[in-house]
Amino acid sequence: MSSETTIDAFRKAEDLVAQRRPFEALRKLEPVLDVEPDKPSVQLLLGRACFFSAQLRRAERAFLRVLELDPSDHYARLVLGRTLQRQGRLREAQTQLRLAATMNPDPAYQEALGEVSARIAVEDG
Incomplete structure (x- = not known):
């Protein structure tokens, strides 16, 4: 695959994810x-x-790979946290979301952390 073809395929895949067409x-x-x-x-x-296609273990592996390559990627930590949350692994999710929110004080990150922390508090009862 040529460099140009690779770039085109990547961009098309980005567009498809944005359109919520993950399998394509x-x-x-x-x-x-x-x-x-x-x-x-x-x-x-x-x-x-x-x-987006609910292949959560595969998503987790991909996000972990991103973090192996670049531990400072706060977005990868956010989506890893969300992935762990969807798997019901709330304490692991909380750790990743806390790191993401510390690295990038975006309100959406704080909201994700708050959501998981509240669920943990309810479960701990």
Whole structure:
């Protein structure tokens, strides 16, 4: 796959994820993964597509790979936290969301952390 073709496939996959068409995005992304498996942006897009298609374990692996490559990626921590939350792994989610909110004080990050923390408080009762 040429560099231009890889870029085009990646952009098409991004558009498909934005349109909430994750299965189509995954099909477009497969050849990109063959060429650029260790590129954080490719793994992040893979994780997002997997998240939206409820392939939560695969999404988790992709987000963890992003963090191996770039531990300072606050967005990867946010979506990893959301992925763990959807799996019911609230304490792990809280840890990732707390880190993300510390790294980037965006209100959406604080809201995600608050949501998980409230669920933990209710469960602990």
